Amino acid sequence: MARVARRIVHGLLLLAGVSVFAFALLSAAPGNFFDELRLNPQVSPETVAALKIQYGMDRPLPVRYLRWVASVARGQFGYSLSYHCTVGSLLWLRARNTLLLTGFATLLAWMVALPWGVLEALHRGGWVDRMGGAVTAVLLAIPDVLLGLLLLLFAARTGWFPTGGMASVDAASAAFLGRLQDAALHLFLPVVALALGTIPILVRHVRSAMVGVLDSPFVEAARGHGIPKWRLIYRHALPAATNSLISQLGFSIGALLSMSLLMEVVLSWPGLGPLVLEAILARDVYVVIAAVMLSSVFLVIGNLVADLLLYWSDPRIRAVSP
Amino acid sequence: MAAEAKGAGEAAQPLLAVRGLTLRYTRRRVFGAERTAITAFHDISLEILTGKTLALVGPSGSGKSSLARCLVLLEQPSSGEILYRGKNLLALSRKELKPARREIHLIFQDSASALNPGLTIEEILAEPLVIHKSGGTLAERRTLIREVMKQAELPEKWLGRRPLELSGGQRQRVAIARSLTLGPKLLVLDEALSALDLSTQGQIANLLLDLQAQHSLAYLFITHDLAVASLLAQEVAMMSAGRIARRGSPAKVFTANLQAGRGLLPSDSPSGETVPAPLISQGK
Numbered sequence: 001m002a003r004v005a006r007r008i009v010h011g012l013l014l015l016a017g018v019s020v021f022a023f024a025l026l027s028a029a030p031g032n033f034f035d036e037l038r039l040n041p042q043v044s045p046e047t048v049a050a051l052k053i054q055y056g057m058d059r060p061l062p063v064r065y066l067r068w069v070a071s072v073a074r075g076q077f078g079y080s081l082s083y084h085c086t087v088g089s090l091l092w093l094r095a096r097n098t099l100l101l102t103g104f105a106t107l108l109a110w111m112v113a114l115p116w117g118v119l120e121a122l123h124r125g126g127w128v129d130r131m132g133g134a135v136t137a138v139l140l141a142i143p144d145v146l147l148g149l150l151l152l153l154f155a156a157r158t159g160w161f162p163t164g165g166m167a168s169v170d171a172a173s174a175a176f177l178g179r180l181q182d183a184a185l186h187l188f189l190p191v192v193a194l195a196l197g198t199i200p201i202l203v204r205h206v207r208s209a210m211v212g213v214l215d216s217p218f219v220e221a222a223r224g225h226g227i228p229k230w231r232l233i234y235r236h237a238l239p240a241a242t243n244s245l246i247s248q249l250g251f252s253i254g255a256l257l258s259m260s261l262l263m264e265v266v267l268s269w270p271g272l273g274p275l276v277l278e279a280i281l282a283r284d285v286y287v288v289i290a291a292v293m294l295s296s297v298f299l300v301i302g303n304l305v306a307d308l309l310l311y312w313s314d315p316r317i318r319a320v321s322p
Numbered sequence: 323m324a325a326e327a328k329g330a331g332e333a334a335q336p337l338l339a340v341r342g343l344t345l346r347y348t349r350r351r352v353f354g355a356e357r358t359a360i361t362a363f364h365d366i367s368l369e370i371l372t373g374k375t376l377a378l379v380g381p382s383g384s385g386k387s388s389l390a391r392c393l394v395l396l397e398q399p400s401s402g403e404i405l406y407r408g409k410n411l412l413a414l415s416r417k418e419l420k421p422a423r424r425e426i427h428l429i430f431q432d433s434a435s436a437l438n439p440g441l442t443i444e445e446i447l448a449e450p451l452v453i454h455k456s457g458g459t460l461a462e463r464r465t466l467i468r469e470v471m472k473q474a475e476l477p478e479k480w481l482g483r484r485p486l487e488l489s490g491g492q493r494q495r496v497a498i499a500r501s502l503t504l505g506p507k508l509l510v511l512d513e514a515l516s517a518l519d520l521s522t523q524g525q526i527a528n529l530l531l532d533l534q535a536q537h538s539l540a541y542l543f544i545t546h547d548l549a550v551a552s553l554l555a556q557e558v559a560m561m562s563a564g565r566i567a568r569r570g571s572p573a574k575v576f577t578a579n580l581q582a583g584r585g586l587l588p589s590d591s592p593s594g595e596t597v598p599a600p601l602i603s604q605g606k
Contacts, residue, residue: 217432
């Protein structure tokens with residue numbers, strides 16, 4: 001329990017650091033939301049000045065930061081200059097959609113990568129390994145955007161999947177099963193696109209972790225006893241390879257989230273991606289900062305979960321930890 | 323009279339006989355189709371008798387460990403026969419191999435990596451029983467595990483511990499106990515004492531001698547420690563450059579080698595490769 005509390009405190013300190021950096025870097029960046037307004041002849045300089053005062057943008061950076069921290073404590077995460085509402089209310093719905101997407105993509109990526117990597121390791125140097133290696137190399141070489149566009153083209157040509165959004169126009173009036181099917185069809189392309197981008201990296205991690213374990217004498221001892229292959233994998237090799245894979249799980253959650261921002265824009269998924277892109281273009285600072293913070297929160301949580309899983313799965317870590 | 327004749331026949335037949343065993347690896351060069359064949363050992367023949375110890379000595383890279391791995395079928399030899407109780411193991415199906423796998427075990431040098439770090443000692447000892455579906459009911463298995471712990475002079479309270487909580491000598495005892503669960507007849511000890519300090523080496527050597535006396539175990543004792551080889555083995559085979567260079571009683575082999583002006587052991591391969599240079603041949 002003390003270990004969990006300590007890790008949470010470390011995570012909070014890290015997030016505080018990220019927030020300071022995000023604030024400082026965005027302030028140092030040239031241009032702001034009001035520069036665009038100044039170019040509009042219909043808006044007078046007095047109005048712009050009044051708006052800056054209204055939103056507190058005329059205050060020094062430390063004051064703005066402290067006010068932002070106070071608004072985080074209230075769950076508002078600042079105020080969106082473009083949408084004229086609190087960032088919190090804007091973000092939660094989009095974050096939920098992004099989480100839905102990355103959650104399914106993470107699940108799919110691991111479900112494919114785990115058996116694939118194990119299979120390659122078991123047939124090291126053989127044609128299965130070489131074919132698998134070639135496929136992962138090709139997938140790694142294709143840029144994520146191109147992968148998204150290819151899937152979009154596939155959907156448009158075949159008409160099997162919707163090419164954007166989260167639900168059809170008439171989905172609300174459908175029965176529960178119909179709505180579920182509609183959501184699954186809309187989720188399919190973005191999930192596959194995200195998973196395809198992550199799978200090759202995961203496959204290579206699984207393969208190398210398994211190869212290392214399969215060479216260890218305790219696995220050879222079990223092989224010498226004539227252990228069936230399936231038992232060798234699930235009883236000895238996979239649990240021993242788990243440590244590095246669990247650490248990878250933490251990173252894969254963070255990496256998938258960053259990747260999803262781009263893929264959501266390409267595949268018109270109403271998640272954080274399009275919102276952040278618009279916010280960056282419009283210099284809507286608090287939305288950008290909140291998105292950066294949310295990304296960091298996911299990364300911290302992913303690593304915290306990975307740490308706890310490691311603690312649970314490896315008796316050696318339990319033995320040295322208080 | 324008939325029983326006597328049968329007994330004499332069994333005593334004459336070696337428990338394990340190796341005939342003309344050769345192991346050759348092929349290595350493909352990077353960016354090229356050309357293959358290089360590397361011979362780990364060539365035309366090895368030897369016999370191990372029930373209840374006896376054969377020491378296999380030789381410098382690093384002479385092919386001792388590769389031979390050990392072949393005998394427990396972790397490697398497939400290129401040619402030759404491994405006759406166990408008169409049956410060629412290399413010609414048997416996976417199912418037919420089961421009895422031999424129960425009776426031949428390999429004990430590794432590094433006990434820390436030879437035991438699964440995630441399992442408790444009890445789970446490690448139960449694993450061979452689970453694999454071979456033997457040992458009877460759960461309660462009978464527990465009794466058997468406690469019995470082998472006793473034989474390996476390990477306290478019962480360590481059953482819940484994990485390998486890394488034990489010392490090197492204690493782990494090596496666990497590795498030996500793991501083999502004992504299946505009622506072995508032949509233990510291949512691949513430098514099993516080398517990683518231990520002198521006092522622990524003595525203790526494990528005594529344990530091995532006691533177990534041999536109790537269970538009529540045969541040992542193939544692979545080592546480069548000639549003192550230990552002389553102490554434990556009735557016969558010594560000296561390997562050099564992938565071949566058996568000399569065979570006989572420890573005194574005879576070591577004396578012959580000294581007289582040949584080679585010291586007690588032949589020197590390491592001059593190329594410094596793991597596998598000796600003279601046996602490397604181009605092409606297949």
